[in-house]
Amino acid sequence: MSRMNEGEAAGGRRRQIMEIAAQIFARKGYRGTSMRDIGEAAGVLGGSLYHHIKSKDALFVELHHAALDAAEQQIAAAIDCHDDPWGRLEAACATLLDIQLDPHSLTMPMMNDFREVPERVRVALIDRRDRFEQLFRSLVADLPLPAEIDRSIYRNLLLSQLNSAADWVRPGRMMPHDIAAQIVRVFRHDDDDPPPA
Structure with missing residues (x-):
């Protein structure tokens, strides 16, 4: 076997091990998984x-x-199709919900297992999560919100809803894009609506 073929075989074997490890971590969590x-x-x-x-x-x-790299790429591709700030936010929410609510997703268990890991690992995870959330920071910064709304609180409330979706969404009732549309509607603050009589 040539060196190139050996390298390709080793790379393929490593990818296979990584996929198996991701499935075990997703099922058993960090603490419950051993080498x-x-x-x-x-x-x-x-x-x-x-x-x-x-x-x-x-x-x-x-x-x-x-997992976060893949999620970030999917969200970036989804929002690229929209010019309107609200349309971009809704596309980002729908894509994140697709990932969150996919029963076969390995991404969300990997993203949400922060309490189980040692401190040095937690620091690396939080740093990468913060860079991921920069995408939503930019989306919220572009929204035409009233000046009195704190955008940091707004973003954190929005992400809390999206990241906990698997806990409160009932399967089969609504599709992720329908849920995203409802969430954005709740979070939207338009001055166009007349005040109640």
Whole structure:
């Protein structure tokens, strides 16, 4: 086997291990997952796993960052189709809800498992999450909101609703884009509506 083929095979094997690890982390959480679990599920015994993976912490951080990278790319692509600030916000909300509510999603368990990890891992996760939220910071900054509304509070309330959607959305009642439209409607502040009589 040539060196290129060996490298491709090793890269393919590592990707396979990463996918298996992501599924186990999503199902069992950070604390409930061991390197032995990952090795057994991937069919890699003993120290051979450490040839592909440096440590559980490094693996979890890498998977978390990859999940957020993928989510960020999907949201960026969705909002690119819109010029109107409210349309961009709704597209971002719908895409994040698609990810949040997908029963097979590995992204959200990876994003939301902050309480279980050691402090040094938490710092890396929060730093990457803050960069992800910059996308929503920009979207909210472009909204024509009344001056008295604090945009930081607005953004945090919005993201809290979106990030907890799996806890309060009932499957089958509404599609993610319908829920996003309702959320944006609730969060929209137009001066065009006449005051109540």
